[in-house]
Amino acid sequence: MTSQFAMDQRLQERRARVSLVCPYQLGIKQGRRVAQRRAGKGAAYVDRYGWSLMFCCLAIVLLSATDAFLTIDILSGGGAELNYFMAVLLEENTDKFVHFKLLLTSLAVIILTMHHEVRIRGVFRCRHLLYMISTGYACLIGYELVLLQEIGF
DSSP, X not given: OHHHHHHHHHHSOOSOOOOSSOHHHHTSSOOOOHHHHHHXXXXXXXXXXXXXXXXXXXXXXXXXXXXXXXXHHHHHXXXXXXXXXXXXXXXXXXXXXXXXXXXXXXXXXXXXXXXXXXXXXXXXXXXXXXXXXXXXXXXXXXXXXXXXXXXXX
């Protein structure tokens, strides 16, 4: 019985068929590149992120929501939206404007967070871009508060 079982195993093809679209050949999935991993080159994808990065991402989304509501307040006080696409959304419905703005911001934050270790130029990584975006949003909120003070809100 055991010799029959061993013989049946030898007749079977153990290697998987090569598919027409192989992710290794297309560069979508990387093989075992131990030297590259040891050298620290390339991106590192993890499931858990640092607290500073998560705080930055949360701050970006919350500042984006604050920006959306302050923009609506400025427009009700007589301001004008300079971004054509957002102006079209605002003319249709303010809820659509807020939802689309938050969706777009959240999607960008998710993609940048996933690639937080990817180098853009030299030592500049995607996480540095996230920190710059949060700083920019904080400055924008400050500017919008000054505008609201000017129009008397």
